[in-house]
Structure formats: C-alpha cells, structure tokens
Amino acid sequence: MSDEILPAIAGEVLTDDADLDGAGKDWGDLVHARPRLVVRPASVTDVAVVLRFAVARGIPVAARGAGHSPYGQGQASGGIVLDMTSLPPRRTVTGDLVSVDAGARWRDVLDATLPHGLTPPALTDYLDVTVGGTLVIGGVGGAAHHHGMQTDTVAELEVVTGTGDVITCSRDDNRKLFDAMRGGLGQCGVITRATLRLTPAPARARRWKLFYDSLPAFLADQREVVRDGRFDYVEGQPLPVDGTWRYMLEAVAYYTPPASPDQEALLSSLSFLDAETLDTTYFDFLNRVADGEALLRAEGSWFHPHPWIDTFLPDSAVEQVVAETLAATGETELGALGLILLYPVRTDRLKTPLFKVPDGELAWLFSLLRTGSPIDPLHNARLIELNVDLHRKVRALGGKTYPSTAIPRSTADWRAHFGSSWPLLAEAKAQYSPTNLLNPGQGLRLVDDGA
Numbered sequence: 001m002s003d004e005i006l007p008a009i010a011g012e013v014l015t016d017d018a019d020l021d022g023a024g025k026d027w028g029d030l031v032h033a034r035p036r037l038v039v040r041p042a043s044v045t046d047v048a049v050v051l052r053f054a055v056a057r058g059i060p061v062a063a064r065g066a067g068h069s070p071y072g073q074g075q076a077s078g079g080i081v082l083d084m085t086s087l088p089p090r091r092t093v094t095g096d097l098v099s100v101d102a103g104a105r106w107r108d109v110l111d112a113t114l115p116h117g118l119t120p121p122a123l124t125d126y127l128d129v130t131v132g133g134t135l136v137i138g139g140v141g142g143a144a145h146h147h148g149m150q151t152d153t154v155a156e157l158e159v160v161t162g163t164g165d166v167i168t169c170s171r172d173d174n175r176k177l178f179d180a181m182r183g184g185l186g187q188c189g190v191i192t193r194a195t196l197r198l199t200p201a202p203a204r205a206r207r208w209k210l211f212y213d214s215l216p217a218f219l220a221d222q223r224e225v226v227r228d229g230r231f232d233y234v235e236g237q238p239l240p241v242d243g244t245w246r247y248m249l250e251a252v253a254y255y256t257p258p259a260s261p262d263q264e265a266l267l268s269s270l271s272f273l274d275a276e277t278l279d280t281t282y283f284d285f286l287n288r289v290a291d292g293e294a295l296l297r298a299e300g301s302w303f304h305p306h307p308w309i310d311t312f313l314p315d316s317a318v319e320q321v322v323a324e325t326l327a328a329t330g331e332t333e334l335g336a337l338g339l340i341l342l343y344p345v346r347t348d349r350l351k352t353p354l355f356k357v358p359d360g361e362l363a364w365l366f367s368l369l370r371t372g373s374p375i376d377p378l379h380n381a382r383l384i385e386l387n388v389d390l391h392r393k394v395r396a397l398g399g400k401t402y403p404s405t406a407i408p409r410s411t412a413d414w415r416a417h418f419g420s421s422w423p424l425l426a427e428a429k430a431q432y433s434p435t436n437l438l439n440p441g442q443g444l445r446l447v448d449d450g451a
Ligand SMILES: Cc1cc2nc3c(=O)[nH]c(=O)nc-3n(C[C@H](O)[C@H](O)[C@H](O)COP(=O)(O)OP(=O)(O)OC[C@H]3O[C@@H](n4cnc5c(N)ncnc54)[C@H](O)[C@@H]3O)c2cc1C
Pocket: 026, 027, 062, 063, 064, 065, 066, 067, 068, 069, 070, 073, 074, 075, 084, 102, 103, 123, 124, 125, 126, 128, 129, 130, 131, 132, 133, 134, 136, 137, 138, 139, 140, 141, 185, 186, 189, 190, 191, 192, 404, 439, 441, 442
C-alpha cells in the first residue's frame, strides 16, 4: 500500500493495534484480515474523499456496519475499513417514509419510526445489524412472505460510488445503480443513506409455537400458512430432542386492541401436536433475540467462531435436503447452542433483481447457525467444509446460498449465483466502480484486471 497521507477529513483516522485488530475480525471469527487504517467518517464527503484516495492508489476499501458478517465479508486486508456507524445519525420520518444514515441499526430505525406509529415492514430477526449491512445482501425475516426482503422496501439510496461520486438513486432515478446496490454486495459503492417505506405499527404480537414430530406435516402446514398469508410472521426451526428431531412452526399475528387475533380461525386447519402461546408488545417481539444474546454473552459462546450457512432451497428439494442434512447433524456439527432455521418465502414478493432465490412459488430459508470451537481451528475448518458441501448440494438442486455465509466464494461461484442478473451487476460495476477494490471480502472480482 502507498505511504501517501490520506487528505484531511472531518472524521477520525485510527491506526491503533486494537482498532486494526477489531476491523480485522467479525462475528464469524474465522477470517482475520487486518486493514492498514480504520476511518470513522463524519460525513458523506469523508467517505468520498477516502474512496477517491484509495482507488487512485489501488488500496482496497471495505465498508463496515455492525461487523456481524460470518466470513470476512466486511474486511479489507492491508486496506481501509470505513466504519459506517460513525456517520452522524440522520433519522427522519416523513409521511410513510423514513430516511436514515446507513450505519443505523434496525433498532435505531424502529426508535425513529415507532413514536410515529410506523414500522419497517420487513425486519431481520436480529435488530443490531445495520441498514447498509443488510441492504447489500437482502435482509430476510419472518415477514418476507408478505413484504419480501428489506431490499424490497427501499425507496431511495444515497451512494458514494467507487469513483467517489455521490449519487442518489431510486426506481425512477439512476435505476441501474439502485438495482446494483440492493443485494449487490457493495461492489458499486458505499451506501450512506437509505429511505425506507413504512407501514402502520401494531401494538401487540400474539405468537404461537406449534410443535410437530413429522417433517412432512410441518412443511405442509408452513406451506399452507405462507400461501394464504393468515399470519403476519412465519418462521420455523428443527429442534434436536432426545436424539431425534422435532419441528417448531413459529407463527405470529399482530394486532392492536380492542381487536384481537381469532385463534380458532388461525390454527384449526393445522396438524401440530402441541402449542405454546405468548403475547407481547410488538417491540418486545421484534427484540426477542436480545434475551438470547444476553444468555450467550454470559455463557461465552456469543464470542466463539460462527461458521453459519444460510441457503434457499427449492420447494421440490426441501424435504430431501433437510432430512439428509439433519440426519448428518448433531451437537458436533451444530455446537451445543447452535440453531437451525427453516421457513418458506413467497417468491412473488421478491422484487430485488440481485436477490437470488430458486425458481418456483416458494423458496425455503434453511440455515445452520453453527457455533464453532474457540480453541480448535481444525474443527472450525471441518464445519466450513460441511458448509461448502451443503452449498454445492443446494446449488446442484437449483437452490441458492445467502451471501451472509461462512464459505470461501470465488468470482465463478458468484457468477453462478447471480445467473441471468450477472450482466446487471457487471455493467453497473464497469460504470460506477471499475476496480476490484471495493468490499473485497465478498470474494468476487468483477473487473478483469489481469490479477
Ligand atoms: C445474531 C445474528 C442474527 C442475524 N439475523 C439475520 C436475519 O434475521 N436476517 C438476515 O438477513 N441476516 C441476519 N444476520 C446476518 C446479517 O444481517 C448479515 O451478516 C449482515 O450483512 C450484517 O450486517 P452488519 O451491519 O453487521 O454488516 P457488516 O458485517 O459490517 O458488513 C456486511 C457486508 O456489507 C458491507 N457493508 C456494510 N455497510 C455497508 C454500506 N453502508 N455500504 C456498502 N456496503 C456495506 C460490508 O462491506 C460487508 O460486505 C444475522 C447475523 C447475526 C450475527
């Protein structure tokens, strides 16, 4: 890297070992690529100055949100990491839109919107990831069968392109950049601001946990409720119980008293064996992962490696892939406190060109949220190999692997992932960021630079 000095910026430039080590680590704790500098921009201009400086000198740059990637996706070996959480908070609700800085966490977005009686319709399970960090990959949650991905709820983005230009883009303006940024792995620029569509926020959430012994029965009920949309939120989990697998369908109906959900109408056609009911405020439901986080932090495994994989399976293959994977998965492969997610998304709700799922009416999110070993890198390497095996198997069956996954990915792999949308990304890249320097941790080199 060039030793030239970064031009003066309003934000901070950090070079302490602790800061560089921190930026060379993420939630996955599997890839460690230390940058040369960490920049905490104080403005969009700072972001543009850094990008122009870096690109002119061939220095890699990664934007970093909350650092919750599993496999170095937000790292830049020997380069510059832009800490997007340092942008000044700009969170404004106007009508049914909210405009936020890209470093805002979804929790911050809710803080801004709920006092107005409004909410983002599509939220991740975990609220402490940033708007920029999920908009470049998709942003999936239990309301996806109604509202699609978080990328489907974006009205406008402000982007600093890889050439250092500040461009506002939307469906109507600079459409190519708008389409290339949503789900485009941050290859064409850095998102600095997002305007998101909102819907009325309910007051409360009634949540049913429905238990099954049979995988086919569980899948059939999930298909039914996602197709008819009777619940506001649907997710599910295979659960290891006494050496076998049970299945939990998690279904939620939002409401605002005096109205209340009609339990009989919602549940009577379903074939679950047992049920639990919980009733909370809407926000407490959205914030449900916070309790689990506190437990895992106290117990220690929050800080262990996380070789996570998220896939989207075609409906035709879901039963086979899930059954085979579960048969080969025990505590060794998942970790004592690991988790598996399994739920369908209606593909007709997905409008983001670069967000890829298998063909067909339903695509099933199937995630193995493994906890690795804090002391045994060989064990973690084996878990990554298992991820690679699953990724290949899913791809051969027409499925897709979500970008936020702990596997090494090559340009050829991404090309296969994006399929017919690859030219969209490649053309936008050629126009807005014609180097391979931006967000290199994603592992794709769109520009043929002879390297
Ligand atoms: C406990 C937990 C629960 C999760 N639950 C969900 C879930 O329910 N649904 C879901 O979809 N995901 C979920 N994830 C995955 C998570 O949303 C993704 O890994 C996400 O990319 C992380 O966001 P981040 O803000 O931490 O970004 P980082 O990890 O910091 O960055 C992610 C990627 O985005 C790029 N990036 C970040 N900010 C910008 C920006 N402003 N402009 C351009 N590029 C940028 C980075 O360079 C990197 O490539 C979860 C992760 C964890 C740890």
